Amino acid sequence: MQSLRSFPHRRAVVRAVGALCALTVVVALGLCATTGGASSVRAARIARLNARIADIYTDDYQQAAHDALVAERDAREHGVDDIFVKDNPYGTNTTSLYVYFTSRYGSNVTYTVSADGYPDFTQQAYQGDEDYPTEHEFLVLGLVPGVTNTITFTLTDDNGLDLTYAIEHDGPTLLGTEETRLEQTVAPDDGTDLGDGLYAVMGNDSDDQDFLYYYDTDGVLRGEIPLKYYRAHRLLFSDGLMWFSASTHTMVGMDRLGRLEKIYDLSDDYILHHDYALDADGNIVLLATQLGRDDHAVQDQVVKLDTDTGETTPLLDFGELLADYKQTTTHAGIDESDPSATDRWDWLHCNTIQLVDDGSAIFSARETSTIIKIDDLEGEPKLDWMIGEPSVWDGSGYEDSFLAKDGDFGDTGGQHSITVVQDDSLPDGQYYLYMFDNNYGYASTRPDFDWSVVDGIETEGLTGNDDARSQYRRYLVDENARTYRETDQFDVPFSPYVSSAQELDDGHILIDTGQQGLFGVYDTDGTLLAQYRMKLATSYVYRVYQYGFKGFYFA
Incomplete structure (x- = not known):
């Protein structure tokens, strides 16, 4: 397997487009715990989060999010040397990453999400009915929140030739207070195959x-x-x-x-x-x-x-x-x-x-x-x-x-x-x-x-x-x-x-x-x-x- 390029650290650019900007503020606030007499501040933050989540579940929000995504993505061409990514573009999965690029040769794409202290998460992306497309558009699941993630894309053509490309990306801030990794009260024995479902x-x-x-089966949050x-x-x-x-x-x-x-x-x-x-x-x-x-x-x-x-x-x-x-x-x-x-x-x-x-x-x-x-x-x-x-x-x-x-x-x-x-x-x-x-x-x-x-x-x-x-x-x-x-x-x-x-x-x-x-x-x-x-x-x-x-x- 040949690694052709490793991209420097890059962060998703969040554009203030209509209804999307308010959600960005809420994501930054998250559900952080407050101290002392600040319970009313916390309650107000939760109320704002509830309201913004309710807004996500409207046709107007989804259309605005889609239009903003397409405009940003199509502002220039994106090949394997300039992979376009955007965090959670539709507001529906905090730890997801939208990916778009084109390749010279038709390929399927496997991605691996890596972060220090966590097991790798690897899946082959579904890209529609075509086995080896040259236009690649999919959602990466499983970014680990709050840490640097390396996402490695492996492109495989119909002759079995593999090429790899990698980017680094900051993990998101969670909206909730759930555990990033669950306690495993019973760990599987070596050799026990729990599959790759979620x-x-x-x-x-x-x-x-x-x-x-x-x-995932390691107890790591992937969505x-x-x-x-x-x-x-x-x-x-x-x-x-x-x-x-x-x-x-x-x-x-x-x-x-x-x-x-x-x-x-x-x-x-x-x-x-x-x-x-x-x-x-x-x-x-x-x-x-x-x-x-x-x-x-x-x-x-x-x-x-x-x-x-x-x-x-x-x-x-x-x-x-x-x-x-x-x-x-x-x-x-x-x-x-x-x-x-x-x-x-x-x-x-x-x-x-x-x-x-x-x-x-x-x-x-x-x-x-x-x-x-x-x-x-x-x-x-x-x-x-x-x-x-x-x-x-x-x-x-x-x-x-x-x-x-x-x-x-x-x-x-x-x-x-x-x-x-x-x-x-x-x-x-x-x-x-x-x-x-x-x-x-x-x-x-x-x-x-x-x-x-x-x-x-x-x-x-x-x-x-x-x-x-x-x-x-x-x-x-x-x-x-x-x-x-x-x-x-x-x-x-x-x-x-x-x-x-x-x-x-x-x-x-x-x-x-x-x-x-x-x-x-x-x-x-x-x-x-x-x-x-x-x-x-x-x-x-x-x-x-x-x-x-x-x-x-x-x-």
Whole structure:
């Protein structure tokens, strides 16, 4: 490999262009801690930051940012001897760097971010469908904040010839107070391959400013995406865009360079909570709360957001479908997505939605510790089956809807992050479900129910109890026999609420124990391979999922 040129230290020039200059001031301020009687000054800084982040999530800001970027970039030509870079041009990822240049020969580009005291971060940049373009435009992820970064670009042509070019660049100032490197409470053994995906940390909710974070498998921060408020719940990829929630009301589609191409607010009748999924038409189906209800019911609606028009339409009111059960519950609870709300009727509390190819959908209902399948969700929805402790539903008329348990194992308590796995080796009508089983029996709307009927369940929601455990669980569902059985299970650190599970492509299992701020990678037998701890902003990390970002950020 031949290194042709090493460029001197260079800093991104920030131009005062319209709405962009105000953000630059806020970035410089960051969220620095104040001392003594300066809490009001800190509060004012946070308020300004909140306002500027809200401005980023507008079409006007994104258009102004794009026009400014193009004007600066195109003021002169940029070849390999004058690579154009700009920090976070669209305001959507603090530690990202926009890169543009042309080369004489068609090449793919691999970049390595290096900083003293940190592991290198290497990825092949995704540049579109062309394998060996001569025009190179991409986003470098992973600049380490507050230190000098060396970014080495390796250009490889179709004959395999490599040329390298390097620049130095100051790492940015973070907007938040998150750790640049997480504590690894369990470090992987030498030779353990954790892959090169990024852990997307979603929902370390803050009273100050909310973010979506990317961390690599060394626990190093590689992305800080500011949100308007609340949290992102998962990332969805469709037609070159990455969709996520930026607030309880806003869904956005971001392109690979960080530009928000689509910014949609739900109709005034709804706010989203906890989860969403892409349907077969590329529209987004969301769990929602209907606002302004006389009965104050929350977290029991399903709506659809048209990703072409931004129109919101209702699909399912669980309160109508399961009206007889709803009437057996008491008015209790809060609206977790609206902390100021009280006396909310949180009788079901759906926390996960999974869409199935046949038009059905599977939901996790935390308040009832039940998994529910609904057929024909976008047509005429009807109940197909339930999984869980049937006695929770005694007297409601839905007892016959439960699949029969095949085997001797305890049912779930307040489960989260259920995931459907279709397996071509299984007969039609069979598939797998896996989840984070919180193993906590409690329902504020069923105060008299005795959860001890569920074998092994915890009834004290104390994370400091060393004997308490949550579980990763995997079921085989057989709709033909109307049964389910447990095929895999192992204990994980206890979290009575929130949390997530994800089976990774390499066969490992990623577990987020949300209320302890822990996430770890396990082997299939439950052996902990690596574990990370994140300082909690308030009370929990909602979810952690790993994404490879292939065909988006990376080739």
